Amino acid sequence: MSDKIRILLAKAGLDGHDRGIKVIAAAFRDAGFEVIYTGLRQTPEMIVDAALQEDVDAVGVSILSGAHMTLFPAIRKLMEERNCADMILFGGGIMSEDEITELGRKGVSKLYGPGTSTIEIVEYIKGAVAKKRAGEKLV
Amino acid sequence: MSVFDDFVRRDKRALARIITHIENRRENYRQLLAAVSRLPHQGYRIGITGPPGSGKSTLVDALVLRYIQQGLRVGVIAIDPSSPFTGGALLGDRIRMQHLVNRDSVFIRSMASRGESGGLAAATRDVTKVLDAFGMDLIIIETVGIGQIELDIVEACDSVVVVLVPESGDMIQTMKAGLMEIADIFCVNKIDRPGADRLLSILNSMVHERQTASSVEIRAVGTNGMNGEGVDSLAEAIEKHRGVITTGGELERRRGSQLKAEIVHAVRDRVVRQLEETIDFDGQFEHVSRQLASGELDLYSAADMIYDRYFRK
Numbered sequence: 001m002s003d004k005i006r007i008l009l010a011k012a013g014l015d016g017h018d019r020g021i022k023v024i025a026a027a028f029r030d031a032g033f034e035v036i037y038t039g040l041r042q043t044p045e046m047i048v049d050a051a052l053q054e055d056v057d058a059v060g061v062s063i064l065s066g067a068h069m070t071l072f073p074a075i076r077k078l079m080e081e082r083n084c085a086d087m088i089l090f091g092g093g094i095m096s097e098d099e100i101t102e103l104g105r106k107g108v109s110k111l112y113g114p115g116t117s118t119i120e121i122v123e124y125i126k127g128a129v130a131k132k133r134a135g136e137k138l139v
Numbered sequence: 140m141s142v143f144d145d146f147v148r149r150d151k152r153a154l155a156r157i158i159t160h161i162e163n164r165r166e167n168y169r170q171l172l173a174a175v176s177r178l179p180h181q182g183y184r185i186g187i188t189g190p191p192g193s194g195k196s197t198l199v200d201a202l203v204l205r206y207i208q209q210g211l212r213v214g215v216i217a218i219d220p221s222s223p224f225t226g227g228a229l230l231g232d233r234i235r236m237q238h239l240v241n242r243d244s245v246f247i248r249s250m251a252s253r254g255e256s257g258g259l260a261a262a263t264r265d266v267t268k269v270l271d272a273f274g275m276d277l278i279i280i281e282t283v284g285i286g287q288i289e290l291d292i293v294e295a296c297d298s299v300v301v302v303l304v305p306e307s308g309d310m311i312q313t314m315k316a317g318l319m320e321i322a323d324i325f326c327v328n329k330i331d332r333p334g335a336d337r338l339l340s341i342l343n344s345m346v347h348e349r350q351t352a353s354s355v356e357i358r359a360v361g362t363n364g365m366n367g368e369g370v371d372s373l374a375e376a377i378e379k380h381r382g383v384i385t386t387g388g389e390l391e392r393r394r395g396s397q398l399k400a401e402i403v404h405a406v407r408d409r410v411v412r413q414l415e416e417t418i419d420f421d422g423q424f425e426h427v428s429r430q431l432a433s434g435e436l437d438l439y440s441a442a443d444m445i446y447d448r449y450f451r452k
């Protein structure tokens with residue numbers, strides 16, 4: 001039996017509702033994941049501090065406030081500094097193709113626009129975690 | 140093993156990784172746990188239990204903030220239920236622990252119950268030991284909170300706080316005996332809502348009745364997790380309980396019986412696993428099952444036969 005997949009979900013930035021991210025959290029739970037939800041208005045420091053202690057496989061962040069181009073790279077940078085570079089970073093928000101490409105270069109594995117099917121997101125993370133774990137075993 | 144060296148240097152990332160390793164029962168987890176247990180440790184364990192939504196996490200946040208301001212190092216284990224159908228879990232206790240994020244002296248770990256029903260997760264006791272060996276002065280365990288009495292907490296903690304709300308009156312009537320057994324301190328949270336005084340006086344009279352039977356006094360305090368009212372009294376009640384059981388020898392007695400219970404648990408788990416795997420070691424299980432099906436044997440005679448073959452072999 002393989003280890004449970006643990007993920008952390010958080011909402012960064014100042015917009016104050018969490019309906020969307022709660023739907024995604026429920027989808028992950030129903031797919032057998034252990035989901036740590038940390039709530040609204042999380043700073044990059046708060047997100048990485050929690051991810052480190054929870055030792056998650058992946059971190060998903062929803063940013064709708066428009067600050068995604070600064071927040072996502074800040075989260076990734078902290079992950080690297082704090083020895084969490086192996087964690088997958090993914091997220092959601094409203095952004096252009098160019099922005100997605102640039103964030104991809106900066107270490108964000110996957111970004112989703114509003115209305116993406118939860119099944120698609122869950123399947124992606126399942127695959128990415130499996131790939132990551134296969135790599136870990138070789139070490 | 141370098142993760143272990145990092146752990147000894149009090150690196151939180153190493154602590155987190157070791158917990159994962161042990162929680163998942165990965166290869167060599169027993170050696171790892173044994174090595175961890177040999178490190179010096181002297182943490183005190185506080186359990187917070189009570190019905191869902193009563194304010195356990197909110198109170199953990201308020202209490203731990205006080206403890207770290209006193210210069211203490213604190214580990215928190217927060218348990219939420221796993222779905223019995225999918226095995227998934229939504230672990231949301233951190234939402235109410237926002238004051239504890241980004242603190243050097245705090246480490247919080249959320250755990251899914253993974254099929255255990257006593258309020259803890261299977262590996263909670265092991266993780267408690269890991270946090271203790273990391274050098275935590277206090278280890279706080281928040282149980283699942285499924286609304287029934289969660290007895291396992293008594294076996295894992297030194298002081299147990301049962302958190303209730305003004306609406307818990309009816310519940311208390313139905314589980315009076317059990318509650319008295321597990322609580323060292325009663326906390327009535329949400330005193331901003333009607334009925335708090337009444338519940339406190341019911342609890343105080345229950346506590347009074349029991350007092351004659353035990354040397355350790357139970358106390359009931361009221362709190363408001365939202366504005367922090369009463370949290371000082373709660374912290375004081377915990378400190379007082381700790382003082383009483385520490386000086387009176389009760390702490391050692393408790394820990395002694397906890398250790399015995401742990402051995403029993405570990406042996407029982409092994410016996411059950413072995414039984415399930417090898418119950419048909421000589422082909423008799425199949426045979427007896429068929430005799431039961433055809434009515435040649437009744438259930439308890441069938442069980443006797445299997446028991447005798449298995450345990451007298």
Ligand SMILES: Nc1nc2c(ncn2[C@@H]2O[C@H](COP(=O)(O)OP(=O)(O)OP(=O)(O)O)[C@@H](O)[C@H]2O)c(=O)[nH]1
Nearest residue numbers: 191192193194195196197235284328329363364365
């Ligand atoms: N009115 C009022 N609400 C409170 C008080 N303390 C906590 N709450 C609220 O009660 C709700 C539940 O609080 P939690 O701390 O999450 O309760 P819990 O017991 O940890 O919940 P579970 O872990 O889900 O069982 C939250 O919305 C809190 O803000 C209080 O003293 N008064």
Ligand SMILES: [Mg+2]
Nearest residue numbers: 195196232281
């Ligand atoms: Mg809680």
